[in-house]
Amino acid sequence: MSGQVLFLTGFSFSGKTQVGKRVAQSLGWAYVDTDALIVEKAGKPIPQIFAEDGESRFRELERQALRQVSRRKKLVVATGGGIVLDEENRDLMSGKGMIICLEARPETIYQRLLRDAEEGTNPVVRPLLQAPDPLERIRYLKRFRQPLYAVAHCTINTDSLTVDEVAAKVVHAWQKAAPETATVPKARGNRQEEQAPYCLSRLADLVVQAASASYPVFLRPLQDLGELMSQIGLQDTTYVISDENVFRSYGPMAEDSLRRAGFRVSSYCVPPGEGSKSLAMLSKLYDWVLGQRPERGHAIVALGGGVVGDLAGLAAATLLRGIPYVQVPTSLLAMVDSSVGGKTAINHPLGKNLIGAFYQPGLVLIDTDTLRTLPPRERVSGWAEVIKHGLIRDAEYFRFLDQNCESLLSLEGDATRQAVLRSVGIKAEIVGRDERETTGERSLLNYGHTLAHGLEAATGYGRFLHGEAVAIGMAGAGRISREMGLLPAEKAEAQEKLLERFGLPTRCTDIDRERVQEAMSLDKKVRAGKVRWVLLEGIGRAALRDDVPVELAAQALDSLLLH
Ligand SMILES: NC(=O)c1ccc[n+]([C@@H]2O[C@H](COP(=O)([O-])OP(=O)(O)OC[C@H]3O[C@@H](n4cnc5c(N)ncnc54)[C@H](O)[C@@H]3O)[C@@H](O)[C@H]2O)c1
Ligand SMILES: [Zn+2]
Numbered sequence: 197m198s199g200q201v202l203f204l205t206g207f208s209f210s211g212k213t214q215v216g217k218r219v220a221q222s223l224g225w226a227y228v229d230t231d232a233l234i235v236e237k238a239g240k241p242i243p244q245i246f247a248e249d250g251e252s253r254f255r256e257l258e259r260q261a262l263r264q265v266s267r268r269k270k271l272v273v274a275t276g277g278g279i280v281l282d283e284e285n286r287d288l289m290s291g292k293g294m295i296i297c298l299e300a301r302p303e304t305i306y307q308r309l310l311r312d313a314e315e316g317t318n319p320v321v322r323p324l325l326q327a328p329d330p331l332e333r334i335r336y337l338k339r340f341r342q343p344l345y346a347v348a349h350c351t352i353n354t355d356s357l358t359v360d361e362v363a364a365k366v367v368h369a370w371q372k373a374a375p376e377t378a379t380v381p382k383a384r385g386n387r388q389e390e391q392a393p394y395c396l397s398r399l400a401d402l403v404v405q406a407a408s409a410s411y412p413v414f415l416r417p418l419q420d421l422g423e424l425m426s427q428i429g430l431q432d433t434t435y436v437i438s439d440e441n442v443f444r445s446y447g448p449m450a451e452d453s454l455r456r457a458g459f460r461v462s463s464y465c466v467p468p469g470e471g472s473k474s475l476a477m478l479s480k481l482y483d484w485v486l487g488q489r490p491e492r493g494h495a496i497v498a499l500g501g502g503v504v505g506d507l508a509g510l511a512a513a514t515l516l517r518g519i520p521y522v523q524v525p526t527s528l529l530a531m532v533d534s535s536v537g538g539k540t541a542i543n544h545p546l547g548k549n550l551i552g553a554f555y556q557p558g559l560v561l562i563d564t565d566t567l568r569t570l571p572p573r574e575r576v577s578g579w580a581e582v583i584k585h586g587l588i589r590d591a592e593y594f595r596f597l598d599q600n601c602e603s604l605l606s607l608e609g610d611a612t613r614q615a616v617l618r619s620v621g622i623k624a625e626i627v628g629r630d631e632r633e634t635t636g637e638r639s640l641l642n643y644g645h646t647l648a649h650g651l652e653a654a655t656g657y658g659r660f661l662h663g664e665a666v667a668i669g670m671a672g673a674g675r676i677s678r679e680m681g682l683l684p685a686e687k688a689e690a691q692e693k694l695l696e697r698f699g700l701p702t703r704c705t706d707i708d709r710e711r712v713q714e715a716m717s718l719d720k721k722v723r724a725g726k727v728r729w730v731l732l733e734g735i736g737r738a739a740l741r742d743d744v745p746v747e748l749a750a751q752a753l754d755s756l757l758l759h
Contacts, residue, residue, distance in 0.1 A: 528578025
């Protein structure tokens with residue numbers, strides 16, 4: 197944050213204009229309203245711009261207005277309700293000033309809208325009131341914009357406050373977050389370090405910016421779940437989906453937190469294990485949720501490992517054509533991998549994850565303390581994906597893992613949180629660039645997975661935990677990279693050494709190499725009969741290759757699959 201500009205964001209009728217004027221008065225600053233600037237420039241009212249020139253022209257004028265005001269100093273800016281929809285606008289605001297979001301519940305917004313309609317003063321009233329069910333329309337719009345409003349330094353709930361009270365809170369927030377110490381809540385791995393305590397409750401540890409949606413990731417105690425969910429605008433009813441192991445330890449805490457935040461809560465436990473990612477279980481979930489007359493604004497909470505996250509996510513993606521969901525991952529694999537990125541799926545007898553959808557959560561809450569009850573073998577398995585992130589993207593992170601191995605294995609709090617956050621940051625960055633795996637970038641996350649899937653399939657999914665297979669798979673891909681002349685031998689060794697220090701296997705016995713290769717060639721990552729490998733060109737640098745000679749791969753596999 198560089199300049200002295202205060203941006204007020206929030207849905208229409210959250211009070212930005214009145215509050216903005218009052219704040220400007222108290223600080224002795226100037227005040228502008230982006231909508232007013234647009235009207236002035238276009239020489240006609242906003243509904244007329246929409247009608248005659250279209251929404252895209254309006255958005256262009258809005259960007260210009262924002263660029264213009266961002267160059268100024270000592271200025272309070274009330275922004276239009278849709279300004280956060282545009283990534284450039286969000287970046288500009290977070291780079292140039294402090295963003296304060298004014299929040300209000302849909303009911304409050306509706307009340308204010310009716311009041312304004314009577315007074316006939318506000319041009320935005322009409323289109324909203326023309327909707328068949330205006331309150332539902334407000335809920336709908338808010339739900340989609342809410343994660344974007346999360347890109348704010350601070351949020352103020354205005355429901356029960358007067359304009360003066362809100363203005364006083366804004367001034368207070370500005371004074372506490374002195375420009376020198378406040379950092380930008382921009383996105384992708386930016387850690388919020390020295391925020392004023394007043395703003396803390398709202399700040400995400402990072403924001404995932406995928407093409408279809410942006411959403412915050414919080415590393416916080418599970419007890420904060422309800423509060424965070426209401427902060428992103430969820431309310432009313434939640435359906436907690438968990439598995440029996442996880443629910444036993446954390447279900448009551450999650451339910452309690454949700455109830456304290458005013459949610460109605462009901463919970464459903466599936467049996468633990470991969471078997472629950474089935475059509476039969478999904479169908480049971482549908483029956484259970486639909487029996488409670490869900491509405492579009494109600495949310496599913498996925499409390500558990502990757503199995504629960506994938507299953508509950510797919511239920512959320514499909515119920516009523518999509519209701520919001522929140523990921524609360526409790527296994528290491530789910531924290532660093534499956535909870536972020538929006539892949540949801542169940543299995544089919546013909547293969548894993550064959551039925552699914554891309555559907556991003558509304559928020560992710562990670563409480564690393566829940567790892568303490570995760571069975572040790574599951575924990576070790578999760579480290580494989582963490583190490584993978586260093587290997588494919590970040591040599592410095594790989595060194596961090598090497599240096600902090602013991603602290604991480606004993607789940608020392610600070611190191612664990614740092615590792616989880618860096619891993620989520622890497623996953624988020626890649627997903628941000630290639631949400632649907634179309635450019636090849638997201639495929640880099642499959643480092644070690646070509647062989648891992650072969651091993652898992654060849655052993656009937658019963659022998660290895662996923663991370664164990666991935667570790668052997670990475671050792672294999674490392675050796676292939678070495679044989680292809682891409683990776684120096686000592687780097688391939690460093691990789692195997694680190695995997696072993698984390699207690700992961702790098703080779704295995706009693707597996708028939710041909711069966712593994714056969715299973716690999718049936719995998720969905722095979723294109724036109726060629727096995728695509730993700731290889732390393734150095735620690736921290738991965739590349740996709742489909743030119744690995746079959747004999748060379750066979751040799752590398754033979755050196756790992758011992759008899
Ligand atoms: N969607 C994605 O992008 C993605 C990515 C990777 C993996 N996955 C999927 O994730 C699944 C594997 O996830 P997983 O490894 O978390 O498996 P899991 O969900 O089965 O969890 C592993 C075991 O640990 C238990 N558990 C979880 N958290 C616990 C805790 N805090 N305390 C005690 N016990 C706990 C569970 O009950 C289970 O028995 C697979 O189905 C895989 O396909 C999805
Ligand atoms: Zn994986």
